[in-house]
Amino acid sequence: xxxxxxxxxxxxxxxxxxxxxxxxxxxxxxxxxxxxxxxxxxxxxxxxxxxxxxxxxxxxxxxxxxxxxxxxxxxxxxxxxxxxxxxxxxxxxxxxxxxxxxxxxxxxxxxxxxxxxxxxxxxxxxxxxxxxxxxxxxxxxxxxxxxxxxxxxxxxxxxxxxxxxxxxxxxxxxxxxxxxxxxxxxxxxxxxxxxxxxxxxxxxxxxxxxxxxxxxxxxxxxxxx
Numbered sequence: 001x002x003x004x005x006x007x008x009x010x011x012x013x014x015x016x017x018x019x020x021x022x023x024x025x026x027x028x029x030x031x032x033x034x035x036x037x038x039x040x041x042x043x044x045x046x047x048x049x050x051x052x053x054x055x056x057x058x059x060x061x062x063x064x065x066x067x068x069x070x071x072x073x074x075x076x077x078x079x080x081x082x083x084x085x086x087x088x089x090x091x092x093x094x095x096x097x098x099x100x101x102x103x104x105x106x107x108x109x110x111x112x113x114x115x116x117x118x119x120x121x122x123x124x125x126x127x128x129x130x131x132x133x134x135x136x137x138x139x140x141x142x143x144x145x146x147x148x149x150x151x152x153x154x155x156x157x158x159x160x161x162x163x164x165x166x167x168x169x170x171x172x173x174x175x176x177x178x179x180x181x182x183x184x185x186x187x188x189x190x191x192x193x194x195x196x197x198x199x200x201x202x203x204x205x206x207x208x209x210x211x212x213x214x215x216x217x218x219x220x221x222x223x224x225x
Contacts, residue, residue: 020060023053027061031070031081032139032163034132038083038170042071068160070167084168086220092168093213095161099154100145100209101202104193107148114144115190122183134179135169141186168216175219182212 030036048058062079065071072082084092104110118141125133139162146158172178185208192201 020057020064023051023058023061024064026051027065028068028070028159028163032159032166034136034166034170036081038081038167040081042079042081044079068164070160070163082164082167084164086217088164089168089213089216089220092161092164093209095157096142096165097206097209099149099158099161100142101205103145103148103154104189104205105198105202107145107150109150110148110193111144112190112194115141115193118144119183119187119190122186126180126183131179134183135166138169138179138182138186139166172216172219178212178215178219182208 027036027042036042042062044055044058044062047053048055051058053061062071062073066073069084069088070082072080074080082088118137122134122137122141125137142165143155143158143162146155149155169179185204189201189205189208192198192204
């Protein structure tokens with residue numbers, strides 16, 4: 001388990017550090033980027049000092065993240081980054097199946113060039129057998145898909161889902177094939193989109209998400225036995 005020293009790289013005294021929403025956004029992004037892992041303890045004192053926050057404001061940000069199931073408060077022990085279970089996986093994929101295929105089919109701001117750049121990065125990570133980099137590229141790919149919605153609310157929701165998704169991905173760190181076979185599946189989605197086959201891409205993504213959910217649930221089940 002990592003300690004609260006993980007926060008040494010976080011910016012201090014940021015312009016909006018007086019707001020709990022700013023702090024929650026920052027911590028959520030660190031989780032989505034894989035800088036904070038399941039089980040990491042969030043030290044209230046050191047984190048408040050490093051961010052230039054009052055402890056009351058930091059507690060408000062913890063309340064926001066707790067409501068999103070991204071952190072867990074344990075009485076007499078402290079605050080920890082959450083460790084998702086099977087129910088969390090089912091909920092995450094229910095949201096993803098609703099949002100992402102719709103963005104592929106109808107998103108008005110689809111950026112094929114940016115998606116192509118992410119595929120290049122993912123393939124480079126695959127060649128280097130760099131699992132965290134593959135996971136980051138996958139996160140970036142799906143985040144970019146949702147940007148095509150041109151909706152701030154949808155993107156905010158997806159930001160919360162991706163933070164929880166990163167915690168789920170951590171459970172698959174000992175299963176590199178989980179990440180590797182989605183590199184080319186993402187590339188195939190881009191190919192379909194480049195051919196104007198948006199409905200086909202949306203259908204392919206729904207199947208892809210079903211497969212990923214089943215694989216994650218099987219892995220969690222096996223780890224618990």
